[in-house]
Amino acid sequence: MYRLGERWLPGRLGEMKWGIFVTELGHANHCVLEVRGLRKRFGAVQALDGVTFSVAAGEIVALVGDNGAGKSTTIKMIAGVEQPDEGDILFEGEPVRLNSPAIAEKLGIQTVYQDLALCDNLDIVSNLFLGRELRRTLIPGLVRVLDRNEMERRAMPVLNELGIRLPPLDTQVASLSGGQRQTVAVARSVLWGSKLVMLDEPTAALGVVQQRAVLELIQRLAQSGKAVMVISHNMNDVFKIADRIVVLRLGRTVAAFERGNVTPEQVVAAITGASAVEEVTS
Secondary structure (H helix, E strand, C coil): CEEECCCCCCHHHHHCCCCCCEEECCCCCCEEEEEEEEEEEECCEEEEEEEEEEEECCCEEEEECCCCCCHHHHHHHHCCCCCCCEEEEEECCEECCCCCHHHHHHHCEEEECCCCCCCCCCEHHHHHCCCCCCEEEEECCCEEEECHHHHHHHHHHHHHHCCCCCCCCCCEHHHCCHHHHHHHHHHHHHHCCCCEEEEECCCCCCCHHHHHHHHHHHHHHHHCCCEEEEECCCHHHHHHHCCEEEEEECCEEEEEEEHHHCCHHHHHHHHHCCCCCCCCCC
């Protein structure tokens, strides 16, 4: 784990050539995800140029930065959508090659994108098991049908554990509020044994009450032992739920703050480059 410090760190984190120095910090929970020196180029565009951070079990890490800072590219690499040109991704201490989303999901990495990837024409339970539907045999060797009762039976303990309150599971998703839709997407990510949940702008376009409900759900995810990553432009949300705040700028990790040791103004300064910049001299 890393925190804001006063000297540049030698060794593997020394790849960060500028910005605010981060030092290693022990954590009571085991490290679920660690990325080291990720680099990615799309043609002439250097999307990532040395992204380094980690996320522990039971911890919420907010990944913040201006548009084009590299947040989405970083998430896509961890989700297996894109592959880095350089750098390492470690999951539960082991180097991994996330060459596809299927590989990432098999390890226990789930991503809730901003569009949520829900089917409005299906009900809640069908969305929870989308692509992983449970079936029962109606006519042996000939006909198998969806086993809705079994899907609901398996879903309810997960929903109850996280304190998720939803309408009846046969309710069509199209009729749900924005907050309820976000809740369904998060519940789906947890239902399949996730160890790391990544959420992209989880409170975007939600009302105040719905925002509060989603933020509380994210906190319960961490309390249940999940490692949680949140991408957000909303500093109020970040300071309500994040344990640590990792700042990207121009494709680089430039700062990592403990929430209790930093102000929103300092985070914004790191995002914009208004804070002091030093060059590595050794």
